[in-house]
Amino acid sequence: MQIAFIAHDRKKDEMVNFVIAYEHVFKHHKLYSTGTTGQRIMEQTGLNIHRFMSGPLGGDQQIGALVAENVLDLIIFLRDPLMAQPHEPDIIALLRLCDVQGIPVATNVATAELLTNSLGRGEFGWRELVHKYKPEDWQP
Numbered sequence: 788m789q790i791a792f793i794a795h796d797r798k799k800d801e802m803v804n805f806v807i808a809y810e811h812v813f814k815h816h817k818l819y820s821t822g823t824t825g826q827r828i829m830e831q832t833g834l835n836i837h838r839f840m841s842g843p844l845g846g847d848q849q850i851g852a853l854v855a856e857n858v859l860d861l862i863i864f865l866r867d868p869l870m871a872q873p874h875e876p877d878i879i880a881l882l883r884l885c886d887v888q889g890i891p892v893a894t895n896v897a898t899a900e901l902l903t904n905s906l907g908r909g910e911f912g913w914r915e916l917v918h919k920y921k922p923e924d925w926q927p
């Protein structure tokens with residue numbers, strides 16, 4: 788599976804601790820992140836992550852491009868609900884595309900934990916079907 792990590796500044800410690808706790812699950816998958824989030828995770832785990840640009844400089848949009856193509860299977864995006872972000876339109880666009888494609892996205896650590904446990908149990912097999920059969924194949 789292909790998984791992306793994104794965390795706003797005041798959520799980065801929580802993200803790093805979360806990924807450390809589930810490193811045994813994430814190490815079996817292809818990982819992506821925005822710039823600083825990925826740097827922080829890689830400094831404190833043994834995981835290899837493809838890092839895009841920092842969020843405010845376009846990283847959310849780069850991940851959004853993968854979402855638009857239905858490449859990503861899970862996004863863990865720990866947002867800061869109490870701090871305005873200069874790139875709010877990019878964030879909204881990314882979340883909208885997740886809903887367009889029906890991609891699982893966790894915006895807090897409780898949901899991230901549920902989805903990651905599900906991933907660890909091998910319950911993401913349905914995503915293989917999504918890759919295999921494009922929406923046009925589903926038309927009656």
Ligand SMILES: O=C(CO)COP(=O)(O)O
Binds near residue numbers: 841
């Ligand atoms: O701003 C972000 C997401 O909107 C995260 O970007 P960084 O991981 O580069 O801090």
